[in-house]
Amino acid sequence: MNMDRLDNIFWHCLHGPQSHLAVGSGAVRRLAPGYCPIAGFEQAGVPDFAALAIICAPGEQLYCVGWRGTAPRGWHIDAESTAHCLVWDGPIPGNDPAPDAHRLRREHATAALELVRQAGAGPFGLRSIELGDYFGYFDNGRLVAMAGERFAADGLREISGVCTHPDFSHCGMDRRLVLKLARRQLMRGEKPFLHVFHDNVAAHRLYLRMGFRPHSSAAARLVSRAA
Numbered sequence: 082m083n084m085d086r087l088d089n090i091f092w093h094c095l096h097g098p099q100s101h102l103a104v105g106s107g108a109v110r111r112l113a114p115g116y117c118p119i120a121g122f123e124q125a126g127v128p129d130f131a132a133l134a135i136i137c138a139p140g141e142q143l144y145c146v147g148w149r150g151t152a153p154r155g156w157h158i159d160a161e162s163t164a165h166c167l168v169w170d171g172p173i174p175g176n177d178p179a180p181d182a183h184r185l186r187r188e189h190a191t192a193a194l195e196l197v198r199q200a201g202a203g204p205f206g207l208r209s210i211e212l213g214d215y216f217g218y219f220d221n222g223r224l225v226a227m228a229g230e231r232f233a234a235d236g237l238r239e240i241s242g243v244c245t246h247p248d249f250s251h252c253g254m255d256r257r258l259v260l261k262l263a264r265r266q267l268m269r270g271e272k273p274f275l276h277v278f279h280d281n282v283a284a285h286r287l288y289l290r291m292g293f294r295p296h297s298s299a300a301a302r303l304v305s306r307a308a
Contacts, residue, residue: 082236082272087166087296090239090274091121091146094232102212105136111143115208117231117241120145125299130156139308144204147299155307163279164301169272171292174264179257185215185227192224193217193242200244204303209242216261218254226254228262238271243284256287263292276301 086093095103095110103110108123109132118141122128125147134155137143142159152158185193190207193215197205213230226249231241240262245255263273275293277285278301289295 084168084237084272084296086235086237087168087274089121089123089125089147090166090232090234090237091119092123092125093121094234095121096123097234099212099233105132107132109133109136111136112206114206116206116212117204117209118143118206119204122147134306137306139306142303142305144301144303146301148302149300152304157305157307158302159305160303162301163298164276165279165285165298166274166276166296167285167288167293168274168296169263169267169292170294173267174260177261177264179216179254179261182216182218182258182261185210185217185224185229187211189215189217189224193227196224196227196246197242197244199246202242202244205242212241213238214262214265215242216258218249218258220249225249226252226258228255228258230262230266233271236271237274238266238269240266240273240275243275255284256291259288260291 102112104113105111108129111120120143128148130153146164190210193210194207197203215229217224217227225246228243232239240259243255266273
């Protein structure tokens with residue numbers, strides 16, 4: 082297991098084991114439209130925007146991580162933050178902490194996208210729940226909490242899409258779902274990791290208490306190609 086992969090994990094996944102889900106060539110790849118709007122560059126600090134323009138529609142927004150400086154002509158930086166990468170460093174949870182969680186499938190895609198909107202989470206796409214195992218909790222038929230898997234490479238498996246409806250934010254569902262996924266991954270011999278934005282302080286603290294440790298931090302930007 083090469084932990085250095087985490088320093089440019091989007092590229093290593095999209096150029097490697099998840100290349101069948103990606104579009105692009107040369108030094109840039111992105112998840113195909115419909116999945117999460119994320120791009121990866123062979124050299125994260127020196128992104129090839131000319132190649133990205135070929136696979137990004139005018140006005141479309143994409144997330145990319147690892148570069149700073151001004152955007153090239155024809156591109157806008159619509160949002161900017163810091164993404165912290167955390168890696169699991171605890172023991173395997175002894176029991177499934179969320180045995181009552183429901184497996185999410187394609188028919189739940191619209192509900193998942195709506196939950197992301199209500200929780201102010203992201204990035205997420207209509208087909209994101211096809212990227213791995215997703216589990217959630219429902220209340221009177223409404224999806225109110227979920228967590229799942231996104232990127233994978235070289236024995237590393239990302240936990241992503243963690244969000245809870247604001248009305249249920251203090252019920253601990255997100256914690257149970259993340260631990261459920263971490264347990265499943267560890268039992269498969271995989272190393273769980275996740276990303277959290279710098280301004281999501283509560284989630285960051287929760288993950289550290291659960292058993293994750295800091296690995297790295299990098300600039301995270303939402304960019305769009307000018308019309």
